[in-house]
Amino acid sequence: MNERLHSVLAQRGVSxxxxxxxxxxxxxxxxxxLGGRVPHPRHRFRAAQHLRVEETFLWPAPQPHAGRRTGGLGSELVGTHQNRASVPRETWLALLKEAQEQIDVLVFSGTFFAQSNPHVAKMLAERAADGVQVRLCFGDPSGQAAAIRGREEGIGDTLAAKIRASLTYYRTLLPEARCEVRLHDTTLYNSLFRYDDNLLVNPHVFGQPASANPLLHLKRVDATGWFDNYAQSFEAVWAGARPWTPDQEGTAAHGQD
Known part of the structure; x- marks a missing residue:
């Protein structure tokens, strides 16, 4: 139990x-x-600000165990995969089902994300209904970044078509509370898939499709490691992305390549 949070809520008269x-x-x-789970950094900041107390009073930084390395490769890296395509489908499903607070996805098209799991939109809606924040950020099919990436991969306008096809799977999420879909027009150095404190990072190699590139599985340890650096890059792209408005953008009618 977080007794300090209980106490401050009572003192401030905040439910x-x-x-x-x-x-x-x-x-x-x-x-x-209240049960003891530590919020993500932006939520800790908002809560402390609203309750007019120091963040570190509500959530003191844990003391590292003797001999434990904090941050960096040794403590945050859960595992690696030779390429994204080699990640077992069961891994994607388990991470999605087990998320309790947030699911963030940053891709250009992310076609595999839906085509390997035709029920992904329904599952995301169910997680949102349970209180999970779902944020999906795709490349803008009419943007410059997608056009450049398509040329670099040697597929031209095919990438824009793949983005439009992929988006059709998520139309049903737009009316759902706690679900947002946005379009970005920025260079992506990595595709990112975050499930609470688990983050799958898919680095982009020039001229190659994301599915052929390696994937790192990170687990958050503290605010000084790789995890938060990648998480902050998602926030930066998300902040500059625009909401997806399918009825105004002529999205493909069917979710197939």
């Missing part, structure tokens, strides 16, 4: 529901915080 509204999370998430 879990009001704190959830201030932090833009589900009340169930506040219940998990």
């Amino acid at each position: 879990p529901e009001l704190l959830a509204e201030a932090c833009e999370v589900d009340p169930k998430t506040i219940g998990r915080w």
Whole structure:
């Protein structure tokens, strides 16, 4: 139990529901915080600001165990895969099902994400209904970044077509609370797939499709490691991306390449 959070809420006369509204999370998430789960950095900041206390009072930094390395390769790297295509389907499904707070995806087309799991939109909607924040960020099919990437891969306009096809799977998510889909027009150095404190990083090699490139599985340890650097890059791209408005953009009618 987080006794300090319980105490401050009582002292300030703030209910879990009001704190959830201030932090833009589900009340169930506040219940998990009260039970001892440590929020993600942006939620810690908002909660402390709203309650007018120091963040470190509510969530003191854990002391590292003797001999434990913090941050970097040794502590955050769970495993590697020779290429994204070699990641077992069961791994993707398990991470999606087990997420409790947030799911973030940053790709150009991400076609495989839906075609390897035809029920992905339904599953994402179910996670959102349970209080998980879902943010999907695809390449803008009419943007310069997608055009350049298509030329670099030698597939021309095919990448833009793949993006439009992939987006059709997620149309049903747009009315769902806690689900957002945006389009970015930026150079992607990595595709990112975040499930709470698990992050799959798919580096992009020039001229090669993302599926043929390596994949790193990271687990968050602290705020000084690789995980947060990649997570912050997602936030930067997300902030500059625009909401997807399919009815105005002529998205493909069917989700096939």
